[in-house]
Amino acid sequence: MKGFTLIETIVTIVIFTIIFGVVSAFIIMAYRTQGYTWQQSMAINEARRGIETMVKEIREARPGDDGSYPIVYAGDKEFIFFADIDKDGATERLRYFLGTVDSGSQAQKCVTFTKGGTCSVSFSNFLKGNLKSTQVKISVEGDLGASNEYVEIFADGVKLENLCQTGCTDCAVTWQGTQTFDVTDLTKDNSIQFLADATIHVDSQCSWEEPNHAMKAIFELSWNEEVIGAGNELKKGVINPVAGSGGKITYPLDQEEVTILTSYVRNVPPIFRYFDQDGQELIETPARLKDTKVMEVYLIVNIDPNRPPQDFELRSAVQLRNLKDE
Numbered sequence: 660m661k662g663f664t665l666i667e668t669i670v671t672i673v674i675f676t677i678i679f680g681v682v683s684a685f686i687i688m689a690y691r692t693q694g695y696t697w698q699q700s701m702a703i704n705e706a707r708r709g710i711e712t713m714v715k716e717i718r719e720a721r722p723g724d725d726g727s728y729p730i731v732y733a734g735d736k737e738f739i740f741f742a743d744i745d746k747d748g749a750t751e752r753l754r755y756f757l758g759t760v761d762s763g764s765q766a767q768k769c770v771t772f773t774k775g776g777t778c779s780v781s782f783s784n785f786l787k788g789n790l791k792s793t794q795v796k797i798s799v800e801g802d803l804g805a806s807n808e809y810v811e812i813f814a815d816g817v818k819l820e821n822l823c824q825t826g827c828t829d830c831a832v833t834w835q836g837t838q839t840f841d842v843t844d845l846t847k848d849n850s851i852q853f854l855a856d857a858t859i860h861v862d863s864q865c866s867w868e869e870p871n872h873a874m875k876a877i878f879e880l881s882w883n884e885e886v887i888g889a890g891n892e893l894k895k896g897v898i899n900p901v902a903g904s905g906g907k908i909t910y911p912l913d914q915e916e917v918t919i920l921t922s923y924v925r926n927v928p929p930i931f932r933y934f935d936q937d938g939q940e941l942i943e944t945p946a947r948l949k950d951t952k953v954m955e956v957y958l959i960v961n962i963d964p965n966r967p968p969q970d971f972e973l974r975s976a977v978q979l980r981n982l983k984d985e
């Protein structure tokens with residue numbers, strides 16, 4: 660029997676390679692589609708479980724242990740209320756919302772050209788959402804080589820620190836004395852002013868960028884804020900009641916524990932809608948707080964809107980039991 664010729668062998672190898680390539684491409688594609696569909700169904704299940712828990716808790720809305728009305732806030736994409744979700748008799752403050760944490764930063768400089776001068780900068784209207792935290796990094800430069808030459812820093816009139824009291828040099832030609840401060844409380848009003856006071860000892864003899872200056876300062880503000888209605892994550896925030904002195908109950912906002920219920924929410928329409936006892940939809944916030952008896956929760960879930968499967972919609976109506984007879 661004759662063996663294969665070289666040509667026959669090559670042809671055979673080429674044919675098998677092509678077949679193998681086609682088959683494996685098909686398998687990989689099928690596997691990917693399968694994996695994607697599986698991911699989508701996981702996302703839907705996750706959203707469904709989230710919405711079920713949410714509906715159960717909203718149904719049980721009741722006054723806060725501090726005496727607050729059951730509903731705190733009734734927005735299109737944020738609902739804040741009280742309920743006892745773990746059945747221990749103490750009422751939690753709950754917040755369901757679509758939101759994302761955004762960060763931002765701005766920097767400003769100021770210079771003083773006179774001996775012992777001051778300079779100031781102010782930041783305002785930089786926040787778009789609920790402030791989480793703000794930091795400022797401050798550095799100075801100037802005729803600051805001696806220990807009696809320093810820069811007093813104030814934020815909204817509050818003394819923060821003396822920069823460059825040690826470790827700085829005269830006219831360093833680089834930022835020095837850098838320190839970072841937490842100014843969260845001072846920026847809650849969406850505005851902060853910084854003052855740098857160069858004391859009486861500093862002469863105007865430095866020439867880095869600006870000639871004949873005594874001192875200059877740079878303020879680098881950076882913050883984290885929560886923007887409601889943005890992003891694709893439906894979140895749940897829980898605050899436990901805290902008994903203060905004299906048994907006074909409070910719900911400290913900075914003790915909220917936030918978890919993500921589902922990460923693929925695509926709602927443009929409201930997630931929360933509010934209805935009175937006649938089934939009339941409530942549009943204005945004051946009426947929502949006062950008259951809501953029934954709510955509708957609506958979620959659009961899709962792990963990637965640019966490819967199939969299409970949007971999956973979850974919709975659920977819920978009667979607020981403790982509010983229906985008022």
Ligand SMILES: [Ca+2]
Pocket residue numbers: 742743744745746747748749750751
């Ligand atoms: Ca509880």
Ligand SMILES: [Ca+2]
Pocket residue numbers: 802803804805808829861862
């Ligand atoms: Ca000096």
Ligand SMILES: [Ca+2]
Pocket residue numbers: 815845846847848849850851852
């Ligand atoms: Ca302020």
